[in-house]
Amino acid sequence: MSQAKINQANQLRDSGKSEAAIKILKPLLKSKNYKAAVNATISLGICYSNQRKFEKAIGLFKKAILICEKNKWPSRIGSIYRDMGIATKSIGKYKEAEKLMFKSIDFMKKYYDEGQGLNASIGITYSKLGTLYQKMRKYAKAKTAFETARKMLKKGNHEYWNLMAEIDYAGFLVTQKQFKKAKEILQKAIPEAIKQEKEYFLMKSLILSGDCEKTLKNSDGAQMFYSMAKITVEKIFDSQEVREKFEKEIKKRLTKKTKNI
Numbered sequence: 001m002s003q004a005k006i007n008q009a010n011q012l013r014d015s016g017k018s019e020a021a022i023k024i025l026k027p028l029l030k031s032k033n034y035k036a037a038v039n040a041t042i043s044l045g046i047c048y049s050n051q052r053k054f055e056k057a058i059g060l061f062k063k064a065i066l067i068c069e070k071n072k073w074p075s076r077i078g079s080i081y082r083d084m085g086i087a088t089k090s091i092g093k094y095k096e097a098e099k100l101m102f103k104s105i106d107f108m109k110k111y112y113d114e115g116q117g118l119n120a121s122i123g124i125t126y127s128k129l130g131t132l133y134q135k136m137r138k139y140a141k142a143k144t145a146f147e148t149a150r151k152m153l154k155k156g157n158h159e160y161w162n163l164m165a166e167i168d169y170a171g172f173l174v175t176q177k178q179f180k181k182a183k184e185i186l187q188k189a190i191p192e193a194i195k196q197e198k199e200y201f202l203m204k205s206l207i208l209s210g211d212c213e214k215t216l217k218n219s220d221g222a223q224m225f226y227s228m229a230k231i232t233v234e235k236i237f238d239s240q241e242v243r244e245k246f247e248k249e250i251k252k253r254l255t256k257k258t259k260n261i
Contacts, residue, residue, distance in 0.1 A: 002028055002036035006043055014235040016158075016199040018047045040066050042080060043125040048243060051201065054087045061087070078107030079116075082125045089132050101129045120156030123149045127165035134172050143219075146172055146253050164191050179212045186212065199236050203229055203246050210253060224255050 005024055013021040025047065028040035045060035061084040068077050085100030104125050112118055130145035146169045153162045166189050168223035173182035186209045210225035233246040 001032050002033060003039065003216075006039050009040075009047075009206045010043055011197070013047050013050065013198060014042070014198050016242065018051055018242065023046050034067055034145040035073070037077075038067050038073070038076060041067065042083060046083060049083070049090070052090070052245065054091045057087045058084055060148065066246075073106065075111040076102050078111060079121060080104075081107060083129060085132070086128055089128075089135060094132060094136050097132055098129070101132065102126060116158055116161075117156050119152045120158035121160055123152030123156055124158070124165060126152065127151075127161075127168045130172060133167050134175060139176065142172055159192075160196060160198065163189060163196060163198060163201060167193075167201050167208070170208055173202070174208055174211055177215075179215050182208065183212045200242070201234065203232055206232065207246070207253070209247055214253070222253075226250055230254070 005028060009024040012024070013017075021045065025040050025044040028195040029037060029044065031037040031040065036237065041060050041064040045057040045064070047057075048054075048060065049057035064076055064080050068080070081100050081104035085097045085104060085175070088100055089097035105122055108118060108125070126145045127149035130149060132143045132224065133142035133145055134141070146165075149165050150169065152164050153165050156162075166185050170182040170185040170189065173179070186205050189205045190202065190209065193199070193205055206225050206229035210222045211227065211238050213219075213221035213225060230250050233243055233250065
């Protein structure tokens with residue numbers, strides 16, 4: 001029953017309803033079933049990370065690791081280090097985030113990550129490592145990480161992580177000015193995000209698609225994607241932090257009528 005509630009919360013979180021997810025997860029932190037307590041703690045941490053409350057998220061991830069260690073559940077720890085690495089990257093501690101990502105991979109190789117499959121778990125970690133190297137402007141390392149991620153995820157069977165990694169990769173391609181290639185990926189990602197009801201990644205796909213069209217001199221296409229993103233963020237996200245993040249990105253693009261991204 002507890003895991004079913006956690007799954008429900010995760011679905012709400014991924015569809016932009018972080019506050020509703022948090023209400024479900026908080027009572028589960030004290031579950032007598034340590035696995036349920038760990039999973040609820042991780043999920044709550046991701047909610048806060050999505051709301052850009054990164055320090056709060058990191059504190060929860062550390063707590064989840066302690067519960068795992070106390071109950072001798074090392075196979076769950078690898079993925080927690082990945083989530084902690086993502087949050088650590090977001091507060092600008094890139095070297096520390098890199099160490100956490102590799103620690104995640106090492107743990108998963110040694111103990112195997114339960115539930116999702118080893119290829120999928122390591123694959124999504126390499127994708128997040130790619131976004132980290134992209135932020136650090138280590139583009140050759142980012143390219144290698146994304147290539148490894150895509151190869152491993154194709155061997156796995158995790159639709160959500162595959163969607164996430166493809167959008168991460170499209171974002172990287174945009175920074176490398178490979179707009180046509182990014183556009184091809186995003187044309188598949190948008191309907192897939194809708195099918196999976198992953199509104200957060202739908203938003204990212206729409207904004208990136210607008211960036212591609214704008215750079216390819218298709219101003220009407222860019223306007224369409226940015227407007228779709230604007231409607232989506234106004235209608236869906238209950239988190240003020242998430243709304244403000246996306247609204248700021250969209251407003252910046254809608255007001256830059258002549259300058260390319």
